[in-house]
Amino acid sequence: MIGYKRIAISGLALMVMILAGCQKESPMVSLGLEEVYTIARMQKLQLSSPFTGEGYRWSLLLPEGTEQTLSASRDMLFISETTGIHELRFMLIDGVNPLDFRFTVNVVDEEVAYSPYLAHVYEYCPAPGQFINKMPWYDEGDTAEDMRRKAEEALSGTNEEMVSLGAFGGYITFGFDHTVVNVDGEYDFMILGNAFYDAGMEDEKAGSCEPGIVMVSLDVNGNGLPDDEWYELAGSEYASEATVHGYSITYHAPDLNKPPVPDGRYLTDTEYIPWEDSLGESGYVAKNYENTQSYYPLWLTEQQLTFSGSRLAPNGEDVFGNGSYFKLYSYAWGYVDNHPNTIAKLNSFDIGWAVDRYGMPVRLPGVDFIRVYTAINQYCGRIGETSTEIIRAQDLHVE
Ligand SMILES: [Ca+2]
Ligand SMILES: [Ca+2]
Ligand SMILES: [Ca+2]
Helix, strand or coil, X not given: CCCCCCCCCCHHHHHHHHHHHHHHCCHHHHHCCCCEEEXXXXXXXXXXXXXXXXXXXXXXXXXXXXXXXXXXXXXXXXXXXXXXXXXXXXXXXXXXXXXXXXEEEXXXXXXXXXXXXXXXXXXXXXXXXCCCCECCECCCCCCHHHHHHHHHHHHCCCCCCCEECCCCCCEEEEECXXXXXXXXXXXXXXXXXXXXXXXXXXXXXXEECCCEEEEEECCCCCCCXXXXXXXXXXXXXXXXXXXXXXXXXXXXXXXXXXXCCCCCCCEEEEEEEEEEECCCCEEEEEEECCCCXXXXXXXXXXXXXEEEEEECXXXXXXXXCCCCXXXXXXXXXXXXXXXXXXXXXXXXXXXXXXXXXXXXXXCCCEECEEXXXXXXXXXXXXXXXXXXXXXXXXXXXXX
């Protein structure tokens, strides 16, 4: 593992460094930046100006003599998908003590070859659903950590065992053994689900399409945990008036003493798991004859679960009007479990789609954490609640 030198300087440390610099008569030591950094590809080099100033500019010096600005803030994060030598420049804009410093970042191959496939599941937090406690399988006594590990085993590498996220809001957070680089103008990673078009519905692109929204995050604080800012990847419906941003929903654990209310056809209890949402609506995740286990995550002690995010409009059509056959239409692009896995492009994602909470585009050099959540709150008769499933995730820049 090739590390990088991270510059994080407290007032005291800075004083010590300046003193050391005086003794060695080396102005670069007092500056707190190195002349040469060596990092592995797809690893982050995070630098910070050791001094405050009126302005900052970090840039990449391009071979043709031009400069590409990387950051205009005190901090700069550099990452490269490919190996090679990069010349960088840091300018501290200040009327009293300006600085203009050039340095080199040498990007080399990793020592142990990266895997292109999902390596870690950080959180598995499904909403209630007919495949919860089955995908992955819950054994009595399992904890949240056991279920996280089971989800990780199911999805790691090319295992391709299905993991269900349940009804609206249920999510999973995962990552790779490296940072996924945002290559400009290219898809960066792919996530596969279990969507399909019904026979004869290829032109309509409808069948079992259960879109999940993707969020991404960069490990800015460098602690290896997904506790940094999250950004939504804005898919085709992001700006639609039918999309509800800032939506939230609360599900309640089923009352085991309540007499079930069957519909006499597909459902053993139409009033199984109650929910209410931020729009003032309420309803139930019903229970069906086919899946008889608990639909509420059995490893949790909480009696209610709240999820929030952007909600896409319902996409199902009750073809015969009796709940026997629902056709779920796909959305155009930018969602998981929304088009068949055979169409790689429509299951691929560009970090360049990231937006902040205000909907403003964000330029991320790469991402360490990816989250997928079920984006529709919908119940479809015989086939039950709409839930996103995933089976694999893959970095498209690693062979
Ligand atoms: Ca990209
Ligand atoms: Ca973090
Ligand atoms: Ca699905």
